[in-house]
Amino acid sequence: MSKTTLLITIAFIVSIGVSVFSINTDTNYQSLKKQLKVSHVLHNTNRKLPIFSLIDHNESPYNNARLKDKWTLVTFIYTHCPDVCPTILMDMVSLKTILKDSGLQTTPEFVAITFDPKRDTPKVLKTYMTYFDKDFMGISGDQGQIDRLIKPFGTYYERSIEIDGKTVLIPNGQVMPDGVNSYSINHTAWLYLLSPDGQIFAGFPTPHKPREMAKDIKLIIDNY
Amino acid sequence: MFNKIKTTILALVAITSFNSASAMEHNHSMSHQPTGVVIHDPWVRSAPPNAPMLGLFMQISNNTHVTVKLLSAHAKGYQRVELHRTTNQDGLMKMTKQEFIPINANGSLSLKPGSWHIMLIGPNTVPKEGEVVMITLKFDNGTTQMVHAVVRKGKIMMDHNHHAH
Numbered sequence: 246m247s248k249t250t251l252l253i254t255i256a257f258i259v260s261i262g263v264s265v266f267s268i269n270t271d272t273n274y275q276s277l278k279k280q281l282k283v284s285h286v287l288h289n290t291n292r293k294l295p296i297f298s299l300i301d302h303n304e305s306p307y308n309n310a311r312l313k314d315k316w317t318l319v320t321f322i323y324t325h326c327p328d329v330c331p332t333i334l335m336d337m338v339s340l341k342t343i344l345k346d347s348g349l350q351t352t353p354e355f356v357a358i359t360f361d362p363k364r365d366t367p368k369v370l371k372t373y374m375t376y377f378d379k380d381f382m383g384i385s386g387d388q389g390q391i392d393r394l395i396k397p398f399g400t401y402y403e404r405s406i407e408i409d410g411k412t413v414l415i416p417n418g419q420v421m422p423d424g425v426n427s428y429s430i431n432h433t434a435w436l437y438l439l440s441p442d443g444q445i446f447a448g449f450p451t452p453h454k455p456r457e458m459a460k461d462i463k464l465i466i467d468n469y
Numbered sequence: 470m471f472n473k474i475k476t477t478i479l480a481l482v483a484i485t486s487f488n489s490a491s492a493m494e495h496n497h498s499m500s501h502q503p504t505g506v507v508i509h510d511p512w513v514r515s516a517p518p519n520a521p522m523l524g525l526f527m528q529i530s531n532n533t534h535v536t537v538k539l540l541s542a543h544a545k546g547y548q549r550v551e552l553h554r555t556t557n558q559d560g561l562m563k564m565t566k567q568e569f570i571p572i573n574a575n576g577s578l579s580l581k582p583g584s585w586h587i588m589l590i591g592p593n594t595v596p597k598e599g600e601v602v603m604i605t606l607k608f609d610n611g612t613t614q615m616v617h618a619v620v621r622k623g624k625i626m627m628d629h630n631h632h633a634h
Contacts, residue, residue, distance in 0.1 A: 331516060405563075429564050
């Protein structure tokens with residue numbers, strides 16, 4: 246065998262190896278993605294959640310460790326929200342019922358993190374969240390930490406205030422003018438499924454369809 | 470015997486005609502609503518006992534030949550009541566206060582979650598499921614209407630109705 250033939254043969258074998266490897270690493274989520282109806286796979290090893298330490302509605306620390314070794318369904322809300330947030334929470338109630346009936350061995354933990362910790366203290370969140378389901382968990386804490394935490398989710402919010410009859414928008418991270426206590430919040434309204442490694446796995450845009458979401462979640466958990 | 474049957478038949482005929490007469494009268498009054506604006510299925514979404522805001526929804530039919538505007542709503546036991554609309558702008562859910570809610574001529578408008586709605590702000594006490602909230606609606610044609618909105622979960626109930634039909 247000539248040197249050239251040997252080199253070509255080695256290159257050929259290596260290229261097959263590389264393509265087989267890349268197909269294999271891709272296969273899992275590519276075939277899963279094709280089966281999903283209402284969710285987007287957001288799994289990205291380069292986009293991890295920051296280290297955070299918030300507080301749950303029972304006043305216990307809520308941090309990265311609390312997301313480990315279980316599936317978690319996360320959304321972001323504020324309790325002064327009359328329309329969008331109660332709709333999300335009602336959808337979560339339906340979703341939990343459907344998931345339980347679907348024979349899934351473990352139902353994900355249902356969590357709502359507030360955009361508005363100043364008004365949504367753990368005590369406020371406890372009354373609010375447990376009205377929808379006794380096991381739903383509300384999360385409050387430091388505004389700066391919440392603002393950093395929402396980034397890898399792709400979640401966005403802005404406060405909307407009225408000054409002299411005009412609407413002024415304050416993007417997240419910016420300080421509110423002094424003395425303003427009345428505001429609403431414009432926000433994205435996705436639900437997110439976090440995998441047992443404590444990272445974002447999938448997202449569900451609004452409007453939510455609990456029945457289809459439940460099928461997708463079951464597929465994701467079964468194929469993880 | 471014959472007479473008895475005859476009397477029964479006559480009585481039945483009398484009852485039936487009375488019923489249809491009253492039904493006609495009922496329909497007659499229905500088709501001549503004084504304002505031409507009819508409210509269907511007003512409801513308040515049940516909320517946690519500490520909810521600072523509640524959503525009120527309904528269907529408004531405008532049977533007149535001109536656009537009618539809902540200018541305001543009033544309910545006792547709330548700091549204020551506002552007209553709002555939720556819109557989805559590329560995934561960003563925005564809620565904007567409205568000066569009025571227009572109902573097209575010979576049309577109808579659904580006030581529903583994720584769309585047009587009335588916001589009950591600062592309840593003295595959050596009403597419980599099954600309770601009724603009395604709301605006064607004021608329109609630009611000079612009329613007012615009082616509606617009784619039942620507090621319910623909403624979506625789940627609608628799903629239930631959907632399956633029942």
